[in-house]
Amino acid sequence: MERTKEFHHYLIGFALATILTIIPFTLVATVGGAFSYAILVVCAILQLIVHLRFFLHLSYKGQQKEDLQLVMFTGFILLIMIGGSIWVLGSLYSRM
Amino acid sequence: MSDSTTESLHPGLNLGEEHGDDHLEAETSVFGFWVFMMSDLVTFGMFFAVFASSLGALAGGPGPKELFSLGSVAIQTAFLLTSSLTSGMAVLSLKQNHAGGKESRKQLVFWLLLTVLLGCGFLYREVADFIDMAANDGAPTRSGYLSALWALVGLHGIHVTGGIIWCLVIVGGVLVQGVNKGWKLTILRWAVFWHFLDIVWIAIFSFVFLGGLL
Numbered sequence: 023m024e025r026t027k028e029f030h031h032y033l034i035g036f037a038l039a040t041i042l043t044i045i046p047f048t049l050v051a052t053v054g055g056a057f058s059y060a061i062l063v064v065c066a067i068l069q070l071i072v073h074l075r076f077f078l079h080l081s082y083k084g085q086q087k088e089d090l091q092l093v094m095f096t097g098f099i100l101l102i103m104i105g106g107s108i109w110v111l112g113s114l115y116s117r118m
Numbered sequence: 119m120s121d122s123t124t125e126s127l128h129p130g131l132n133l134g135e136e137h138g139d140d141h142l143e144a145e146t147s148v149f150g151f152w153v154f155m156m157s158d159l160v161t162f163g164m165f166f167a168v169f170a171s172s173l174g175a176l177a178g179g180p181g182p183k184e185l186f187s188l189g190s191v192a193i194q195t196a197f198l199l200t201s202s203l204t205s206g207m208a209v210l211s212l213k214q215n216h217a218g219g220k221e222s223r224k225q226l227v228f229w230l231l232l233t234v235l236l237g238c239g240f241l242y243r244e245v246a247d248f249i250d251m252a253a254n255d256g257a258p259t260r261s262g263y264l265s266a267l268w269a270l271v272g273l274h275g276i277h278v279t280g281g282i283i284w285c286l287v288i289v290g291g292v293l294v295q296g297v298n299k300g301w302k303l304t305i306l307r308w309a310v311f312w313h314f315l316d317i318v319w320i321a322i323f324s325f326v327f328l329g330g331l332l
Contacts, residue, residue: 025214062332
């Protein structure tokens with residue numbers, strides 16, 4: 023029982039990830055523009071969550087919770103470092 | 119086993135109660151690997167930051183619209199995404215392998231090799247694209263943008279190559295020594311690594327390739 027459930031879990035994740043991949047590719051191929059870029063960002067974030075949830079099985083329950091906290095803390099560090107770098111260098115660039 | 123509430127505490131990249139002591143050790147060992155994986159993510163993050171701040175540094179060289187092909191990126195994405203699923207199937211058959219049957223070991227090896235094959239398909243397309251880029255005035259020495267691009271995408275490619283070699287070593291080990299505790303824990307860590315590479319690829323295809331083509 024548990025095995026079939028886990029198998030379905032992977033399949034759901036794969037289906038969602040496929041949809042979230044096809045949407046941005048189609049938009050870039052057909053529509054383009056700033057609107058597509060916004061959708062692209064949303065799809066990328068959603069697909070990231072799908073992968074973490076359905077493939078890496080992170081959740082708020084059990085031992086997975088510690089893994090999730092680790093990932094979220096790293097995400098926070100990355101936000102500071104990437105966001106900060108782009109901010110500082112972008113500001114420098116606009117002054118030159 | 120009949121108590122599904124205790125079992126569902128251990129879904130995913132884990133072994134499950136039937137594996138006995140191996141299962142308990144898997145928890146700490148996989149968590150330790152997660153710590154490494156996250157430090158690797160920070161490395162990727164900094165490569166992304168460098169890439170993002172080099173977007174304007176074309177130095178008169180070719181930009182994303184001249185260099186990228188949407189179709190090729192789509193094929194690479196399909197390869198890598200499918201390989202993520204097959205690596206998940208490998209972990210599932212490992213979890214069923216607690217009795218140590220020959221049949222389930224065959225299944226495990228099948229999924230591992232299928233993942234390797236898909237990974238090679240991905241690498242083949244990626245290397246072909248790199249060669250095309252270099253031929254179209256897109257060598258890494260051409261501009262700051264191209265240096266950052268080759269470094270970021272190349273770093274991911276090297277990781278995929280490493281993941282493939284690692285997987286082949288696992289297949290060899292499992293065939294020679296059987297699915298023992300050491301290999302079980304190694305497969306779990308490799309699976310975290312492989313899924314992680316697909317996650318990094320989401321960011322690469324979204325922001326480097328699709329973002330560049332917009």
